[in-house]
Amino acid sequence: MHDSLGELQKEAVAALEKAASLAALKEVEKNFLGKGGKVTGLLKGLKDLPDEEKKSFGKAVNDLKVALEGLYQSRSQILEREEIDRTLENDWIDLTAPGTQHETGHIHPLSETQEEVERIFQQMGFTIVDGPEVESEFYNFEGLNIPSYHPARDMQDTFFIDKAPHPTEGKMVLRTHTSPAGQVRALMQHGAPLRVICPGRCFRNEATDASHEHTFNQVEGLLIDEGISLAHLKGVMLEFLKRLFKRDLKVRFRPGYFPFVEPGLELDMSCPFCDQKGCRVCKHSGWIEFMGCGMTHPHVLKTAGIDSEKYQGWAFGFGLTRLVMMRYAIDDIRHLQNGDLRFNEQF
Numbered sequence: 001m002h003d004s005l006g007e008l009q010k011e012a013v014a015a016l017e018k019a020a021s022l023a024a025l026k027e028v029e030k031n032f033l034g035k036g037g038k039v040t041g042l043l044k045g046l047k048d049l050p051d052e053e054k055k056s057f058g059k060a061v062n063d064l065k066v067a068l069e070g071l072y073q074s075r076s077q078i079l080e081r082e083e084i085d086r087t088l089e090n091d092w093i094d095l096t097a098p099g100t101q102h103e104t105g106h107i108h109p110l111s112e113t114q115e116e117v118e119r120i121f122q123q124m125g126f127t128i129v130d131g132p133e134v135e136s137e138f139y140n141f142e143g144l145n146i147p148s149y150h151p152a153r154d155m156q157d158t159f160f161i162d163k164a165p166h167p168t169e170g171k172m173v174l175r176t177h178t179s180p181a182g183q184v185r186a187l188m189q190h191g192a193p194l195r196v197i198c199p200g201r202c203f204r205n206e207a208t209d210a211s212h213e214h215t216f217n218q219v220e221g222l223l224i225d226e227g228i229s230l231a232h233l234k235g236v237m238l239e240f241l242k243r244l245f246k247r248d249l250k251v252r253f254r255p256g257y258f259p260f261v262e263p264g265l266e267l268d269m270s271c272p273f274c275d276q277k278g279c280r281v282c283k284h285s286g287w288i289e290f291m292g293c294g295m296t297h298p299h300v301l302k303t304a305g306i307d308s309e310k311y312q313g314w315a316f317g318f319g320l321t322r323l324v325m326m327r328y329a330i331d332d333i334r335h336l337q338n339g340d341l342r343f344n345e346q347f
C-alpha cells in the first residue's frame, strides 16, 4: 500500500511540475486534491482499513496531501509571477509618447475682422448697436428718406417677406443694408448726441457670382452732435484705417448718391497692399473704393425726432465681407458662408 502511495506521489509531483499555466495547474490540483481527487479518495477509503493500518497509512496519506498542497502553492506562485511578467512585457504603456491632438474650432475670418473693427471704434468712443435682420419698409426705406415712389428703392434688390405687412410700417423685408439699425433705430432709441457703429448681415436679391452674394456683412457708422463736419469723418476714418492696417493710409472723397445723406460721398482709401505702387487688389489705380458716406440728411434726423437745426453729423456704411476678402486675398465671396471646412481651416 505504501508503495502505491510512493507511485502516486511521483505521479502528482511530475504533473504539478509539468503544468505550464495556472489553468493547467488548477486542473492537476483538482485531479489529486479535489473532492473527487486521487488523494482525497484514499482518505475516504481509510475507514474500510483494519485499525492497525488506519493510523500509519492515514498519516502517510495526510503527509502526502500536505506535501502536494505545499508544492501546489509554490508552483502557483511561480506561474502567477510568470503571467504578470508576460503581461507587463506585452501590455506596457509608453508614458513619454506624445498625446493625440484634438481638433479645436476657431474664429471665422469674418467674425475675427468684425471684432477688430468693433474694438477700434470702441476705443474711439463708439458704442455697438444691433437691429433685426427682418425689417419693415419704414426702417429700411422711409426712415432713411426713401419714400415708396423713390427710384432708389429699385436699386436695392429687396427680398420681400411672404407674410402679413406691419400694421403701420409697411411690408416686411430682409434688410438690404445696416442703415435701418445703425441710423433710424439708433437715433429713435438713443436720440442725440450719438456715436455708434452697427455691424450686421444684409441681404439682396441678386444673381450670385464670385463677387455677389445674397447675404453679406456691412458695418454702419453714425456720429451726431453739435458742430460736426466731414472733417471729423475724415479724421475718424484715417485713424480707423491706420489702426486696422497698421500703417498710415490716405483717403479721398468722391461725390456719391444716397437719399439719407446730403452731400453724399464715396470714400476711397490708398491701397494698403501695394502702397499705391499698383497691384491686383487696387486694379493698379492705387485707390480702393471703401465705403458710402455723407452728412446725415435733415429728413432722417427729423423723422427720428431730433432737432436738425441744433444737431448734425454723418453716417457711413462699408462692406465687411469685401474688407475680409481683400485682407485675406479671397477671390470668391461664396467661400465665406458655404461652410466648407477645407476653406475655414486655412484661417
Ligand code: PHE
Pocket (backbone or CB within 6 Å): 176, 177, 178, 179, 258, 261, 292, 293, 294, 315, 316, 317, 318
Ligand atoms: N447704406 C448704404 C449702402 O448700403 C451705405 C451708406 C451708409 C451710405 C451710410 C451712406 C451713409 O450702400
